[in-house]
Amino acid sequence: MLIHPHCLFSAESTEGLALDHYRAALYEHGIVNLRLNFVDRTAAALKKIVEHIGYVSAHDEQGKMQWDVKYDSNVDPETAARSLTTREFPLHTDASFEEPPPRYVGLFVVQEDSLGGGQTQLLDVRKILPLLSSTARVVLQESQFRFRVPAEFRRERPFIEGPILSLAGDGEVTIRYRHEVLDLEHADQAQIDAISELDGLINLPEFVDQIFLQTGTVLLFDNGRFLHARTVVKDKMRHLVRMRFQMPLRASTGDHTSLPEVTEVSEAL
Numbered sequence: 001m002l003i004h005p006h007c008l009f010s011a012e013s014t015e016g017l018a019l020d021h022y023r024a025a026l027y028e029h030g031i032v033n034l035r036l037n038f039v040d041r042t043a044a045a046l047k048k049i050v051e052h053i054g055y056v057s058a059h060d061e062q063g064k065m066q067w068d069v070k071y072d073s074n075v076d077p078e079t080a081a082r083s084l085t086t087r088e089f090p091l092h093t094d095a096s097f098e099e100p101p102p103r104y105v106g107l108f109v110v111q112e113d114s115l116g117g118g119q120t121q122l123l124d125v126r127k128i129l130p131l132l133s134s135t136a137r138v139v140l141q142e143s144q145f146r147f148r149v150p151a152e153f154r155r156e157r158p159f160i161e162g163p164i165l166s167l168a169g170d171g172e173v174t175i176r177y178r179h180e181v182l183d184l185e186h187a188d189q190a191q192i193d194a195i196s197e198l199d200g201l202i203n204l205p206e207f208v209d210q211i212f213l214q215t216g217t218v219l220l221f222d223n224g225r226f227l228h229a230r231t232v233v234k235d236k237m238r239h240l241v242r243m244r245f246q247m248p249l250r251a252s253t254g255d256h257t258s259l260p261e262v263t264e265v266s267e268a269l
Contacts, residue, residue: 003033010035014045022220023053026104027250030124030222037216043241046108046218054247057095057102069107069240071233081150083242086233091123091202092178093223094244097147099160101176102244103168105223110239112215117234120219121210123227125175128201129165139194141165146183147176159183164198166224169249174224177202202227213240 007025011017011034022032036045043066050056056065072084082089095101112118132140144161168174179199184192201207210231213219221228223244 003031004029007032009033010037011045012037014038014040014048017045017049019049019052022049023247026053026220026222026247030225031122032218032220034218034220035214035216036218040108040216041110043108043110043243046106046241046243049218049220050106050243050245054104054245057098057244057246065243067242069242070238071236073236086117086236088232089230090179091121091208091227091229093176093227094242095223096176096178097149097160097181099162101223102246103174103222103224104245104247105221105228106243106245107213107217107219108241109213109215109217109219110241111237112213113233113235113238115234116212117232118213118238119210119231120213121208121229121231122221123202123208125173125225125227127207128198128204129173131201133197135190136194136197137165139190140198141167141173143188143191145191146186147178148181148183150181164195168224172224175227176224177227 004025007029009018009022009025009032022034025032034045034049047066058064067083069083071086072080075081075084077085077087093101094105129137141163143163145164146159146161148159149157162176164175164177166174166176177198179195182195184195187195208229
Protein backbone atom coordinates (compact mmCIF):
# COMPACT_ATOMS: atom_id res chain seq x y z
CA MET A 1 0.00 0.00 0.00
CA LEU A 2 1.38 3.37 -0.97
CA ILE A 3 0.75 5.85 1.84
CA HIS A 4 1.25 9.55 1.21
CA PRO A 5 4.83 10.43 2.22
CA HIS A 6 3.54 13.10 4.62
CA CYS A 7 2.01 10.24 6.64
CA LEU A 8 5.18 8.15 7.03
CA PHE A 9 7.20 8.76 10.19
CA SER A 10 9.85 7.21 12.41
CA ALA A 11 10.94 7.99 15.96
CA GLU A 12 14.00 7.15 18.03
CA SER A 13 12.38 7.65 21.44
CA THR A 14 9.11 8.70 23.08
CA GLU A 15 10.66 12.15 23.55
CA GLY A 16 11.23 12.36 19.79
CA LEU A 17 7.59 11.87 18.78
CA ALA A 18 6.41 14.52 16.30
CA LEU A 19 2.98 14.74 17.93
CA ASP A 20 1.59 17.77 16.12
CA HIS A 21 2.69 16.40 12.76
CA TYR A 22 0.77 13.18 13.38
CA ARG A 23 -2.35 15.19 14.14
CA ALA A 24 -1.90 17.28 10.99
CA ALA A 25 -1.43 14.15 8.86
CA LEU A 26 -4.60 12.60 10.29
CA TYR A 27 -6.60 15.73 9.54
CA GLU A 28 -5.20 16.00 6.03
CA HIS A 29 -4.91 12.38 4.87
CA GLY A 30 -6.70 10.28 7.49
CA ILE A 31 -3.80 7.95 8.24
CA VAL A 32 -0.38 7.83 9.95
CA ASN A 33 2.22 5.07 9.81
CA LEU A 34 4.91 5.47 12.47
CA ARG A 35 7.90 3.19 12.89
CA LEU A 36 9.41 3.12 16.40
CA ASN A 37 13.14 2.50 16.34
CA PHE A 38 13.16 1.56 20.01
CA VAL A 39 11.58 -1.15 22.18
CA ASP A 40 8.15 -0.28 23.57
CA ARG A 41 6.45 -3.32 25.13
CA THR A 42 3.74 -1.33 26.95
CA ALA A 43 2.40 0.82 24.07
CA ALA A 44 3.58 3.93 25.91
CA ALA A 45 4.16 5.77 22.63
CA LEU A 46 0.63 5.10 21.42
CA LYS A 47 -0.81 6.32 24.72
CA LYS A 48 1.27 9.49 24.61
CA ILE A 49 0.23 10.23 21.03
CA VAL A 50 -3.48 9.69 21.61
CA GLU A 51 -3.58 11.72 24.82
CA HIS A 52 -1.77 14.60 23.11
CA ILE A 53 -3.74 14.85 19.88
CA GLY A 54 -7.20 13.89 21.16
CA TYR A 55 -9.13 12.19 23.91
CA VAL A 56 -9.66 8.49 24.45
CA SER A 57 -12.95 6.66 23.86
CA ALA A 58 -13.55 3.78 26.28
CA HIS A 59 -14.03 0.29 24.85
CA ASP A 60 -16.62 -1.00 27.31
CA GLU A 61 -18.76 -0.12 30.32
CA GLN A 62 -15.76 -0.66 32.60
CA GLY A 63 -14.04 2.26 30.85
CA LYS A 64 -11.21 0.20 29.35
CA MET A 65 -8.98 2.59 27.39
CA GLN A 66 -6.57 0.08 25.85
CA TRP A 67 -7.67 -3.20 24.31
CA ASP A 68 -5.35 -6.14 23.69
CA VAL A 69 -5.84 -7.65 20.25
CA LYS A 70 -4.35 -11.00 21.11
CA TYR A 71 -5.30 -14.66 21.11
CA ASP A 72 -6.85 -15.77 24.40
CA SER A 73 -7.05 -19.54 24.94
CA ASN A 74 -9.64 -19.06 27.68
CA VAL A 75 -12.41 -17.78 25.40
CA ASP A 76 -14.73 -19.62 23.04
CA PRO A 77 -13.15 -19.09 19.60
CA GLU A 78 -16.57 -19.12 17.91
CA THR A 79 -18.43 -16.65 20.12
CA ALA A 80 -15.77 -14.41 21.67
CA ALA A 81 -14.72 -11.04 20.31
CA ARG A 82 -12.69 -11.67 17.15
CA SER A 83 -9.83 -9.64 18.61
CA LEU A 84 -9.32 -12.44 21.15
CA THR A 85 -9.26 -15.19 18.51
CA THR A 86 -7.28 -16.05 15.39
CA ARG A 87 -10.28 -15.63 13.07
CA GLU A 88 -10.24 -13.37 10.07
CA PHE A 89 -12.22 -10.14 10.25
CA PRO A 90 -14.11 -8.72 7.25
CA LEU A 91 -13.91 -5.04 6.37
CA HIS A 92 -15.63 -2.88 8.96
CA THR A 93 -15.36 0.27 11.04
CA ASP A 94 -14.76 0.05 14.77
CA ALA A 95 -17.62 0.53 17.25
CA SER A 96 -20.33 1.16 14.66
CA PHE A 97 -22.75 0.36 17.48
CA GLU A 98 -21.73 3.39 19.56
CA GLU A 99 -23.17 6.90 19.41
CA PRO A 100 -21.10 8.59 18.25
CA PRO A 101 -18.60 6.03 16.93
CA PRO A 102 -14.95 6.85 17.68
CA ARG A 103 -13.62 8.89 14.77
CA TYR A 104 -10.06 7.55 15.04
CA VAL A 105 -8.35 4.25 15.86
CA GLY A 106 -4.77 3.70 16.95
CA LEU A 107 -2.98 0.36 16.77
CA PHE A 108 0.43 -0.54 18.15
CA VAL A 109 2.16 -3.78 17.22
CA VAL A 110 3.75 -5.27 20.33
CA GLN A 111 4.56 -8.46 18.43
CA GLU A 112 3.96 -9.16 14.76
CA ASP A 113 2.68 -12.45 13.35
CA SER A 114 5.95 -14.33 12.79
CA LEU A 115 4.22 -16.64 10.30
CA GLY A 116 2.95 -13.86 8.05
CA GLY A 117 -0.69 -14.06 9.09
CA GLY A 118 -2.90 -11.31 10.43
CA GLN A 119 -2.43 -9.11 7.37
CA THR A 120 -4.17 -5.76 7.74
CA GLN A 121 -6.51 -4.65 4.97
CA LEU A 122 -7.69 -1.09 4.42
CA LEU A 123 -10.31 0.44 2.16
CA ASP A 124 -10.65 4.20 1.76
CA VAL A 125 -14.40 4.75 1.51
CA ARG A 126 -13.81 7.82 -0.67
CA LYS A 127 -12.88 5.41 -3.44
CA ILE A 128 -16.30 3.76 -3.49
CA LEU A 129 -18.78 6.48 -2.49
CA PRO A 130 -18.89 7.99 -6.01
CA LEU A 131 -19.81 4.55 -7.36
CA LEU A 132 -22.93 4.18 -5.21
CA SER A 133 -26.24 4.83 -6.94
CA SER A 134 -28.03 7.97 -5.83
CA THR A 135 -30.86 5.82 -4.49
CA ALA A 136 -28.56 3.71 -2.30
CA ARG A 137 -26.70 6.74 -1.05
CA VAL A 138 -29.89 8.49 0.04
CA VAL A 139 -31.05 5.37 1.89
CA LEU A 140 -27.67 4.85 3.60
CA GLN A 141 -27.51 8.49 4.65
CA GLU A 142 -31.11 9.30 5.53
CA SER A 143 -32.65 6.14 7.00
CA GLN A 144 -32.13 4.56 10.40
CA PHE A 145 -30.41 1.19 10.63
CA ARG A 146 -30.30 -0.91 13.77
CA PHE A 147 -26.84 -1.92 15.03
CA ARG A 148 -26.67 -4.62 17.69
CA VAL A 149 -24.13 -4.06 20.46
CA PRO A 150 -21.89 -7.16 20.94
CA ALA A 151 -22.07 -8.57 24.46
CA GLU A 152 -18.42 -7.82 25.22
CA PHE A 153 -18.98 -4.11 24.56
CA ARG A 154 -22.54 -3.78 25.85
CA ARG A 155 -23.41 -0.79 27.96
CA GLU A 156 -26.94 0.47 28.61
CA ARG A 157 -28.71 -0.61 25.43
CA PRO A 158 -28.55 -3.80 23.33
CA PHE A 159 -28.67 -1.77 20.09
CA ILE A 160 -28.50 1.72 18.64
CA GLU A 161 -30.13 3.17 15.55
CA GLY A 162 -28.51 5.49 13.05
CA PRO A 163 -27.50 6.01 9.42
CA ILE A 164 -24.61 4.17 7.80
CA LEU A 165 -23.37 7.33 6.06
CA SER A 166 -23.26 10.67 7.88
CA LEU A 167 -22.04 14.18 7.22
CA ALA A 168 -19.50 14.96 9.95
CA GLY A 169 -18.97 18.36 11.50
CA ASP A 170 -15.89 18.87 9.35
CA GLY A 171 -17.99 18.46 6.22
CA GLU A 172 -16.71 14.97 5.35
CA VAL A 173 -18.98 12.03 4.67
CA THR A 174 -18.20 9.31 7.20
CA ILE A 175 -19.23 5.68 7.39
CA ARG A 176 -20.11 3.33 10.22
CA TYR A 177 -20.36 -0.25 9.08
CA ARG A 178 -20.00 -3.76 10.36
CA HIS A 179 -22.29 -6.09 8.48
CA GLU A 180 -22.54 -8.77 11.14
CA VAL A 181 -23.99 -6.42 13.78
CA LEU A 182 -26.69 -4.99 11.50
CA ASP A 183 -30.15 -6.17 12.54
CA LEU A 184 -31.58 -6.87 9.10
CA GLU A 185 -34.83 -8.20 10.55
CA HIS A 186 -35.73 -4.58 11.23
CA ALA A 187 -34.59 -3.37 7.79
CA ASP A 188 -36.98 -2.66 4.94
CA GLN A 189 -36.36 -3.72 1.34
CA ALA A 190 -34.82 -0.38 0.36
CA GLN A 191 -32.31 -0.68 3.21
CA ILE A 192 -31.48 -4.28 2.32
CA ASP A 193 -30.92 -3.31 -1.32
CA ALA A 194 -28.68 -0.40 -0.32
CA ILE A 195 -26.61 -2.63 1.97
CA SER A 196 -26.26 -5.20 -0.81
CA GLU A 197 -25.00 -2.52 -3.18
CA LEU A 198 -22.54 -1.23 -0.58
CA ASP A 199 -21.27 -4.76 0.15
CA GLY A 200 -20.71 -5.34 -3.55
CA LEU A 201 -18.38 -2.34 -3.74
CA ILE A 202 -16.60 -3.08 -0.46
CA ASN A 203 -15.78 -6.59 -1.65
CA LEU A 204 -14.17 -5.51 -4.91
CA PRO A 205 -10.46 -6.39 -4.42
CA GLU A 206 -9.18 -3.45 -6.51
CA PHE A 207 -10.19 -1.03 -3.76
CA VAL A 208 -8.53 -2.91 -0.89
CA ASP A 209 -4.90 -2.45 0.15
CA GLN A 210 -3.14 -5.12 2.22
CA ILE A 211 -0.22 -4.41 4.53
CA PHE A 212 1.80 -6.32 7.09
CA LEU A 213 2.20 -4.51 10.39
CA GLN A 214 5.65 -5.13 11.82
CA THR A 215 6.64 -5.09 15.47
CA GLY A 216 7.09 -1.51 16.64
CA THR A 217 4.59 0.01 14.21
CA VAL A 218 1.98 2.56 15.24
CA LEU A 219 -0.92 2.86 12.80
CA LEU A 220 -3.45 5.66 13.26
CA PHE A 221 -6.41 6.05 10.93
CA ASP A 222 -9.72 7.83 10.45
CA ASN A 223 -12.36 5.30 11.45
CA GLY A 224 -15.02 7.20 9.53
CA ARG A 225 -13.03 7.04 6.31
CA PHE A 226 -11.15 3.73 6.35
CA LEU A 227 -12.75 0.32 6.69
CA HIS A 228 -10.25 -2.21 7.99
CA ALA A 229 -9.97 -5.98 8.18
CA ARG A 230 -7.46 -8.71 8.85
CA THR A 231 -6.65 -12.11 7.44
CA VAL A 232 -6.46 -15.24 9.60
CA VAL A 233 -3.85 -15.00 12.36
CA LYS A 234 -1.29 -17.79 12.08
CA ASP A 235 0.92 -16.97 15.07
CA LYS A 236 -0.97 -17.05 18.38
CA MET A 237 1.66 -14.78 19.93
CA ARG A 238 0.65 -11.91 17.64
CA HIS A 239 -0.19 -8.96 19.90
CA LEU A 240 -1.58 -5.53 19.07
CA VAL A 241 -2.82 -2.82 21.41
CA ARG A 242 -5.78 -0.74 20.28
CA MET A 243 -6.96 2.68 21.38
CA ARG A 244 -9.99 4.53 20.05
CA PHE A 245 -10.16 8.29 20.21
CA GLN A 246 -11.75 11.53 19.09
CA MET A 247 -10.08 14.78 18.00
CA PRO A 248 -11.55 18.28 17.98
CA LEU A 249 -12.89 19.43 14.64
CA ARG A 250 -10.06 20.97 12.68
CA ALA A 251 -11.92 24.20 12.00
CA SER A 252 -12.51 24.76 15.72
CA THR A 253 -8.95 24.22 16.90
CA GLY A 254 -7.10 26.95 15.03
CA ASP A 255 -4.43 24.32 14.56
CA HIS A 256 -2.58 24.95 11.31
CA THR A 257 0.46 22.82 12.07
CA SER A 258 2.25 22.29 8.80
CA LEU A 259 3.31 18.88 7.65
CA PRO A 260 7.07 18.24 7.40
CA GLU A 261 8.86 18.76 4.14
CA VAL A 262 9.27 15.60 2.08
CA THR A 263 12.87 14.73 1.46
CA GLU A 264 12.33 11.18 0.28
CA VAL A 265 9.33 9.21 -0.91
CA SER A 266 9.43 5.76 0.62
CA GLU A 267 7.21 2.79 1.20
CA ALA A 268 7.07 2.04 4.93
CA LEU A 269 4.55 -0.74 4.72
